[in-house]
Amino acid sequence: MRYCLTILTASLLVAGCSSSTTNQSIGTNQVPAAVQGAFYTEHPYAQMNGPDRVSNDDGSVSYKIPYTRPDGTKGSATYAQTGELQKDQ
Numbered sequence: 265m266r267y268c269l270t271i272l273t274a275s276l277l278v279a280g281c282s283s284s285t286t287n288q289s290i291g292t293n294q295v296p297a298a299v300q301g302a303f304y305t306e307h308p309y310a311q312m313n314g315p316d317r318v319s320n321d322d323g324s325v326s327y328k329i330p331y332t333r334p335d336g337t338k339g340s341a342t343y344a345q346t347g348e349l350q351k352d353q
Contacts, residue, residue, distance in 0.1 A: 287316040287328070298347035299327045306341065306349065309334045318342070326350060 292312050295303075303312070310331040318326040328342045342351040 285321060286319045288319075290315055290317050295327055295329070296345060296347075299329075299343045299345070302343055302347035302349060303329055303331075303341060306352065307331060307333070307339075310339070313338075 292300075292315060294317070295312070295315050303310075310333050313330045313332055315330070316328045318328055320326060325345045326342050327345070328340060330338065330340045332338050340351075340353055341349065344350055
C-alpha cells in the first residue's frame, strides 16, 4: 500500500510540473515582420525551415525557427513576438 501511494504521489508531481506550451507549424509568410527582420539580420544567408508559433505558459508567443545555413549545417533560433532573440543553437 505504501509503495502504491509513493508511485501515485510521484506521478502527480511529474504531471504538475509538465509544461503546457503548444507549438503550431506555420508558413514563413506567417512569421511577423519583426521576427523575420531579426532572423535575417542574425542569419543573412540562412533559409527558414518550417517555423513554429509557440504559445508559452505565461500567455506570450514565441517563434521557433529551424534553419539551414549556406554551408548546409542546421540550427534553430527562438524569437519573441517583438523580434527579440531568446535562444540560438
